[in-house]
Amino acid sequence: MTIAKKTARLTVVGAGPGDPDLITLKGVKALRSADIVLYDALANEALLEHVPVHVPRVFVGKRRGHKPLDQDGINRLLVDSARQYGHVVRLKGGDPFVFGRGYEEMDYARRQGIGVDYVPGISSAIAVPGLAGVPVSCRGYSRSFWVMTATNSDGSLSSEVAQAAQNEATVVLLMGLAHIEAIVALFEAAGKSDLPVAVLYHGSRPDAHSVFGTVKDIVQKAQTYTPGMAGIIVLGEVAALGRQLTADGVMSSVLG
């Protein structure tokens, strides 16, 4: 009797913004059918409870004191794991296609002849503001939203922030805390001193908290940035709405 070799395949799964209940049913099904799971630091480790006990799980993110795998190393590990084990589930925070490098991993695997699949995740760009009571769009306040990483790969401020300051969209900035003074200066220069701003720290983790203000006072109100601090900055009329919805403490999801 021979054991049929499992088909090598890759499913890239979005884990959502941190709360382990914010993964999809389809994501849970993928984890249950995994032959090996590769996950990064952004995904909540409680999600691994969906993985059958005997299935190997491999941490491939950044952890203090350890040299992380580079993207080429992760790509090769994904393909090698698929060939050795069968169904690789690659668990990534948020949605794999929102600044998640999910496409690069799928494309690499596809070129190596591995079948690929994508399971969307709840994007922090929409849900983290939402959980703080800030809708990225709202009739009468905002007709569009523009999501960007504020920081280029070399650490400098993205030129698109200046473009966004000239437009009407709600602007959602990921990785912007280190540049918050330069960011508000661009909005000041565009005549938007009184535009509402929300700074949302630590996503949907238990220590999540929000600071609300305007372009002219948010730097003074926000915490001093320390390297590694996670946060999302929302600039737009909708940013003022969060304070209202959470004012009475009625929005329990904000508290976890």
Add this chain to the structure above:
Amino acid sequence: MTIAKKTARLTVVGAGPGDPDLITLKGVKALRSADIVLYDALANEALLEHVPVHVPRVFVGKRRGHKPLDQDGINRLLVDSARQYGHVVRLKGGDPFVFGRGYEEMDYARRQGIGVDYVPGISSAIAVPGLAGVPVSCRGYSRSFWVMTATNSDGSLSSEVAQAAQNEATVVLLMGLAHIEAIVALFEAAGKSDLPVAVLYHGSRPDAHSVFGTVKDIVQKAQTYTPGMAGIIVLGEVAALGRQLTADGVMSSVLG
């Protein structure tokens, strides 16, 4: 013996883009704990299988041949239902805060003294492109994405489409099919005739399909618009990637 009156409360839940497995675990838990469910046409009715059998479910969307409730009517029904039944779950397609009027409903209920909560959903604006192999962001192709409804409430083309044509962001247009000729004209005028475009019909429904082209040929390639046709238009370098990832038929999620 008296029966304790249930606490009136409202949870607005995102149902995701159509595939009933793309709701979150938290959304399922909300449906299981509902005393009444109000849902619209965008949510897949298979999701109602999570609702306990004895719990009333009320359709409040638009259906041919019936006059729909207006927003004020829905707001009042939400509050009345909470007071009469207890926990109202309001199920909405996609994410409630992405052009979903979720904030308006929560704000109305809050002002009436009803506790409110939000459960994020998978937004069609990110997941529908993703399921067609188009990542809204991708290193080397796009550093940001800008999501908007192309059509104003009076049926005219949004002025923000012209603004977006002048910038570098991936542009994701909801409700744009009726205006596709005017939209590509704005991108042509911005010197972007060769910019890739994807038109994604019918979200993650079983009859979903995609058309790929460029600003100069997409109108000829796309289907003739008929009123009520649902579709998302993506303009940006990333739009060309979908054709690659799905070329070998390896991405099974595209097929359902």
